[in-house]
Amino acid sequence: MVYTGNISLEARGFCDVIDVTADAASAVDASGVREGIAVVFTRGSTSSVTTIEYEPGAVADLKRALDQIVPEDAEYRHNQRWGDGNGFSHVRSALMKPSISIPVIEGRLALGTWQQIVFLDFDNRQRSRELIVQVMGE
Secondary structure, three states, X not given: OEEEEEEEEEEOOOOEEEEOHHHHHHHHHHHOOOOEEEEEEEOOOOXXXXXXXXXXXXXXXXXXXXXXXXXXXXXXXXXXXXXXXXXXXXXXXXXXXXXXXXXXXXXXXXXXXXXXXXXXXXXXXXXXXXXXXXXXXX
16 A cells, blocks of 8 residues: 655745654554555755754754755855855755655554654745655555
8 A cells, every 4th residue: 555645834944944743643644554664755955854853952953063064155066057045955955865764563653752753944045845755555
């Protein structure tokens, strides 16, 4: 069985971090899958999906690490070609990846106690975003 659902978001950009765990869990519930896997995927080259303990300290630490690894104000050839100033967001997205897979066990996402699924918007502007949640199994 394969079930496909969507999560619609309004994101602020500049490393906006949004907890989507409840939305992904709702998709698993709607799927009826008891044993399988759920994939959460962002449609965009300037965003990512990952897991973290979604609390202010850990989120701030992640943002700081990304600022150090891929600073906004560095020189990016993408910016030279397109002039849109979001070269940093494409690099962050490529490093963080567009999707994650989570096992579904007994009809629930097999997340750790302090582990949440988060969407990260790296773009340099506010925008509407769509995530795809695909649940496969039986």
